[in-house]
Amino acid sequence: MELANSYLEEGFPFRGRKRKKMEQFLEKSGLTYDAQIIYSVLLCRGDGEIIGCGSRHENILKCIAVDETYQGEGLLQRIVTQLIKQAYTCGIPHLFLFTKPKYRVVFEDMGFYPITETDTMLLLENRKDGISHYLKEELAKFPLPPCKDAGAIVMNANPFTRGHRYLIETAAQACDVLHVFVLSADASEFPADVRLRLVREGCRDLENVMVHGSSEYLISHATFPDYFLKDKAGASDKAAELDLKIFADYFRDAFHIKKRFVGEEPFSPVTRAYNEQMKQTLPACGIEVVEIPRKTCGDTIISATLVREKFLAGHMESLRPLVPDNTYHYLVSQEGIALRKQLLERQS
Incomplete structure (x- = not known):
């Protein structure tokens, strides 16, 4: 099919009508839009119709799909290449990719290596044996x-x-x-x-x-x-x-x-x-x-949620029975006070 006028459009992320169209396109491909997405790219025909898309959250590539009418014409590689390029400009070289197991070979050909899969999900990364190298390094720090x-x-x-x-x-x-x-x-x-x-x-x-x-x-x-x-x-x-x-x-x-x-x-x-x-x-x-x-502390179940609530409320003395001494010392330190201020500003 004629794709000479197709173009890529970026969103950081998309909102409003454009996001709605992307959600509908993903739904046709059996995928669900991820609310954590921070960057998306749409591949559109000259008339503005979406024929492919892909997104990124942190260092994870996801929500990648191509209209089945155009599959086999290199569109998937065009989308993934743009996602990788944009991630690199953000200083993110190590990437993970979520897809369906049936697309394993397609993404392996693009330089991604499988980590594991279930019957519905496949997780890959762009480092060969990345997890094995991590485990080897970690074991070297902690001889068993x-x-x-x-x-x-x-x-x-x-x-x-x-x-x-x-x-x-x-x-x-x-x-x-x-x-x-x-x-x-x-x-x-x-x-x-x-x-x-x-x-x-x-x-x-x-x-x-x-x-x-x-x-x-x-x-x-x-x-x-x-x-x-x-x-x-x-x-x-x-x-x-x-x-x-x-x-x-x-x-x-x-x-x-x-x-x-x-x-x-x-x-x-x-x-x-x-x-x-x-x-x-x-x-x-x-x-x-x-x-x-x-x-428990008396009748109260100790939880990090409760500790955070008391910390943000400034009830420092009430934290003593809930946290070890080293945590308490951090919470009342200058570093802890600065963090509390940041968290309160973020809430407001």
Whole structure:
């Protein structure tokens, strides 16, 4: 078909009527528009009709589709090339890509390498063996002692509370070595480097606990984007399954993990749905899921949400029984006061 007059149009992201047309185009391709998108490109015919599109959120390429009438004419490569080029101008060289498993060969030919897939989702990246290199580097930092029974916890710790400390202490008593992975995505109120630092400081006395950053391969914008949608009523089972499959396929063998520990989740529907999917997925991969009751302070369940509320309200003394000393010292420090000011300004 004649495509001489076709053109690319950029949106940062698109809004209004243009976004509505893009949503409708994606729906015809069996895809759903992602509210986290920050950049999109449309490929249009000369008459303005959309015949292809693609988008980016952070370093993840997604919502990529081409009208089936024009498939096989190099349009997909044109769209992906533009997405890569725009990401590079933003200083983002490492890219992940979400697509359907049937398009695996197409994207492999464009220089993307599969990480894992489910029956409905395929996740690729533009670095060959990227996850294997990450695991090798991480293992070099934390030489593993001989152990029969290693466990793992993946947590956000936003911020690190006595509840998190209780979960780690309890899990550490049930295995030879416990690996704690703190989410590396900077999508929470407390910055990723602060969260990681507080967990490391707060667990320094636990000799069999090793604290890691989670990288982009565990509960990240790439592996489990639903986690970061605060207004989402629940998590997609398929999205959770993809993240858990990466954990089972790569992290289990690298760290000799036989148990994954989680705290009971009475508050967050997304985390609760993820935990339920964990109970279904991981045991089939040889990983026992152990759920531990939440720690309480009197009649109150300790949660990071409660700590953040009191922190923002300036009720510093009421935080003492809810957080370890190192977290409390951070919250009342000049660094913590500056963060509180930033968060309050963001709210207003």
